[in-house]
Amino acid sequence: MMQTPLVLTDFFNRAETYYANKEIISRTSETKIHRLTYGEWAKRTRKLAHALTKLGMTRGMKVGSFAWNQHRHLEAYFAVPCSGAVLHMVNIRLSEDDLRYIINHAEDEILIIDADLVPIIENIAADLTTVKHYIIMTDEDEVKTTLPNAYSYEQLLQEADETFSFPHDLEENEPAGMCYTSATTGKPKGVVYTHRGLVLHSMMLSMVDSMGIREADRTMPIVPMxxxxxxxxxxxxxNVGASQVLVGPNFTPDIILDMIESEKVTLTAGVPTIWLGALQSLEEKPRDISSLRVICCGGSASPPHLIRAFEEKYQVPYISVYGMTETTPIVALSNYQSWMNEWAMDEKVAVRTTQGMTMPCITSSIINENGEVPWDGETMGELRLRGPWISHEYYKDERTADAYRDGWLYTGDIAVRTKDGLIKITDRTKDLIKSGGEWISSVDLENALMSHPAIFEAAVIAVPHAKWQERPLACVVLKEGETATKEELYHILEPLFAKWWLPDDIVFLDEIPKTSVGKFLKAKLRDNVAQFYPQI
Incomplete structure (x- = not known):
């Protein structure tokens, strides 16, 4: 067989050659939507690569992006790695301390920044030791900033060559991109993605039993770039020439739904809080979302009532996906298998609440002190993974040894395996509640609480207990204008769980703290309630 490297340049060349007339729709402000073709995008991407090269971008150099989902960010997604450099996608929602750390730790030399995010970088620029150039992405003619060596993105493109050629000697195991974890504990950890890993992961996403991304799709990821x-x-x-709809900055459930309706989006993806808000907006102001063939949801568990609402009322398949920063990220999806076709709706919803079946080329294992857990849907263990798009270390970080052992990535997720081989995450190792020597799953309790129509969000945490070591405490947020009592919520839980699983108390909060990407930040939640529950 030919030893042809798997590199992102092939994706770019394919779109430029076969799909030059396909469309990219990019919202860059409250009032501005750009419409360009893949052909126009390809020319702009070549120009960006040329402009960055003139500024000193070299093979292996880290180029940071600090941007929303929009067409210029998509240009950087290919201009940088196809030139042999590494695109570091910087999380715009991290604290200033974390931003200083990761930009310096990654040794970014060029930063490409969305105009409305420039003040954040201006605040920390004096502490960025490696950045030499700042490029501002804006629709305006002028760039106003206190940043040194700042350039207008569009001005650079005007002066660049649209026929710029990418190098032909890229190797598939060269780094192409990198992200940092969202820092639920300690400093963020860097993960580097190779061309090979990104190519194989993308091809997996196009499989029918995965997301099935295809040329006919109009994809709109709400999950941030x-x-x-x-x-x-x-x-x-x-790679497949699917039209892309990029939702841009400061989006709301209304904006998401309006774009799904107006742009006939077929596939979209985001965390559960996005779809909880969208469902509430749909109930208040109906839209036509019939173009959707699938909603993909990950990041945390989706409550059954949310899944059922989209699948039954709106006839849109709602697929749970599982992955991590360390896994590029998708490794499992909750698609129905053929033997489930005749199952009752309750059984099908139960499938959607799992993280699903491991994708081809990925090996998953759930182990505890007794070895591999049985497929009984009850016995818990830690999920570990290996495969061609699973990272093998953290970037320049001694914490590598904690997660990567014996050729496996130990995810820190506690899971069970159902009789059908599906993965069901029951908790994080640091969030699992151990009461009197027995494990309690916070996720199962949260999903049950979410079945109450008045509950918007629910998080269950462990608090210290003098006798039982830890006990569960439930924290809930009500939907606006709704009411509920503790008695009502206990009435839901009591038939479903053993008495010792029941939370010792249920507290009502205005909001639950979240990470930069919308996951519950249970460490902070525990700190917030510790003053009231030093020991139950």
Whole structure:
């Protein structure tokens, strides 16, 4: 067989050659939507690569992007790695301390920044030790900033060559991109993605039993392009020539739904909080979302009532996906298998609440002190993974040894395996509740609480207990204008769980703290309630 390297340049060339007339729709402000073809995008991408090269971009150099989901970010997604450099997608929602750390730790030399995010970088620029140039992405003619060596993105492109040629000697194991974890504990950890890993991951996303991304799709990732490659959807979409709808800055549930309706989006993806808000907006102001063939949801568990609403009322398949920054990220999806076709709706919803079946080329294993857990849907263990798009270390970080052992990535997720081989995450190792020597799954309790129609969000945490070591405490947020009592919520839980599983108390909060990508930040939640529950 020919030893042809798997590189992103092939994706770019394919879109430029076969799909030059396909469309990219990019919202860059409240009032501005750009419409360009893949042909126009390809010329702009070559120009960007030429402009960056003139500024000193070299093979292996880190180029940071600090941007929303929009067409200029998509240009950087290919201009940088196809030139042999590394695109570091910087999470715009991290704290200033974390931003200083990761930009310096990655040794970014060029930063490409969305105009409305420039003040954030201006605040920390004096502490950025490696950055030499700042490029501002804006629709305006002028760039106003205190940043040194700042350039207008569009001005650079005007002066660049649209026929710029990418190098022909890229190797598939060269780094192409990198992201940092969202820092639930300690400093963020860097993960580097190779061309090979991104290519194989993208091809997996195009499989029918995965997301099935295809030429006829109009994809709209709500998951940010600054977070784990927007789950790889932009790369896969370019490869197959799918039209892309990029939702831009400061989006709301109304904006998401309006764009799904107006642009006839067929595939979209985001975390559960996005779809909880969208469902509420749909109930208040109906839209036509019939173009959707699938909603992909990950990041945390989706409550059954949310899944059922989209699948039954709106006839839109709602697929749970599982992955991590360390896994590029998708490794499992909750698609129905053929033997499930005649199952009752309750059984099908139960499938969607799992993280699904491991994708081809990925090996998953759930182990505890007794070895591999049985497929009984009950016995818990830690999920570990290996495969061609699973990272093998953290970037320049001694914490590598904690997660990568014996050829496996130990995810820190506690899971069970169902009789059908599906992975079901029950908790994180640091969030699992151990009461009197027995494990309690916070996720199962959260999903049950979410079945109450008045509950918007629910998080269950462990608090210290003098006798039982730890006990569960439930924290809930009500939907606006709704009411509920503790008695009502206990009435839901009591038939479903053993008495010792029941939370010792249920507290009502205005909001639950979240990470930069919308996951519950249970460490902070525990700190917030510790003053009231030093020991139950």
């Amino acid at each position: 600054f977070h784990v490659n927007a789950w790889g959807i932009p790369f896969a979409s370019v």
